[in-house]
Structures are given as structure tokens and as C-alpha cells.
Amino acid sequence: MRKRNKFKHGVYLLLALAMLLYALPKLSLANGPGWVFGFGVVWSLFAFMVIAAHLHFIIGVDEEKTKRLEAVRKAKLEQWQSKWKEETRVTQRS
Template sequence: MLAGKGRHVIYLLIAAAMLVYAAPRLALGAPWDWTSAFGIVWVLFALVVIAAHANALLMSDEKRKELARIKRARAQLLQRKLERKAPARRARG
């Protein structure tokens, strides 16, 4: 498996290549119908993927550590909520 920033570079290049390959084939200039709507949504999704990987490449290590800390805190909070909501299990017998 790819690790670190190399993974983001590869995925960014793949998404950009898909966009370059598909853009001329999509009916973006056609009258408004399902085909043009699909093309616009597909291009927007590809741009979101490209932006996400570019952001991951440009993100500083400090920001990455801060986001990991926030993610851990949210997971712990969710775990506590689930533990409070779970009813006590009674032994049958």
C-alpha cells in the first residue's frame, strides 16, 4: 500500500487524468437535461476529489496532528454517549 503523501500524489494524478480524459466526452454544453446534469455533477465531484488531495499535500504537520487529535476526541465522545445510552444487560437464568 502507498503511504504518506505519495498516496495523495497518485490519487491526485489519477483524478486529474480522469477529468482530462472525460471532459471532452461529457455533454456540458448541451441543452439542460439529465445528460448535462450528470456531466456537471461528475466534473464537480472530480474537482472536489482533486481539491481534497491537494489540501492533504499542502497541509502542515501541525495541522495534521491537530486534526488527528480532534478526530480522537470526537471518537471518545461518541463512545461515551453510546455507553450511557446502552441499557444494562441482565443475565437470564
């Protein structure tokens, strides 16, 4: 399932890049301040954000973060279990 998701995000990334490369020369960014210039800047920033989001997923930053969080969860669980076992031993001795 992971490879299919990465493939899907790869296709979307390529589509976003193609859209940006097609539209960037047509956007009027040389007129200076104004509505047309503002639209071009906002549209370009949005396209770059979409591209960055897909790259973030493809590179697998989320996977690394998930692995680190899982390691923390395991350590906390082991700590809780050892504390619980110790408390159980103390109660049984009493």
C-alpha cells in the same frame, strides 16, 4: 509514514486529474438543461472535490491545524496545572 501518505495522495491526485482530463471532452455540456448536462456537471464537480481533497492533504493544512490545536492543549494543561498547584498550596496552609 507521513511521506508515504503524501505519496499515496499524490498518486491519487494524478489519477483523478488524468480521469478528469480524459472525461471532460467526452462529457456533453453543450446541450443545455437536461439529464445528460446535469450528469456532466455533477460528475465534474465530484472530480474537482476529489482533487481538492487530495491537494488539501498534500499541502498540509491538517498539519498546521493539528499544531495549533496542540499549542492550545498545552496552554490549557499548563493553566490547569498552575491552578491545581495553587489550590494545593492553599489547602496545605489551612
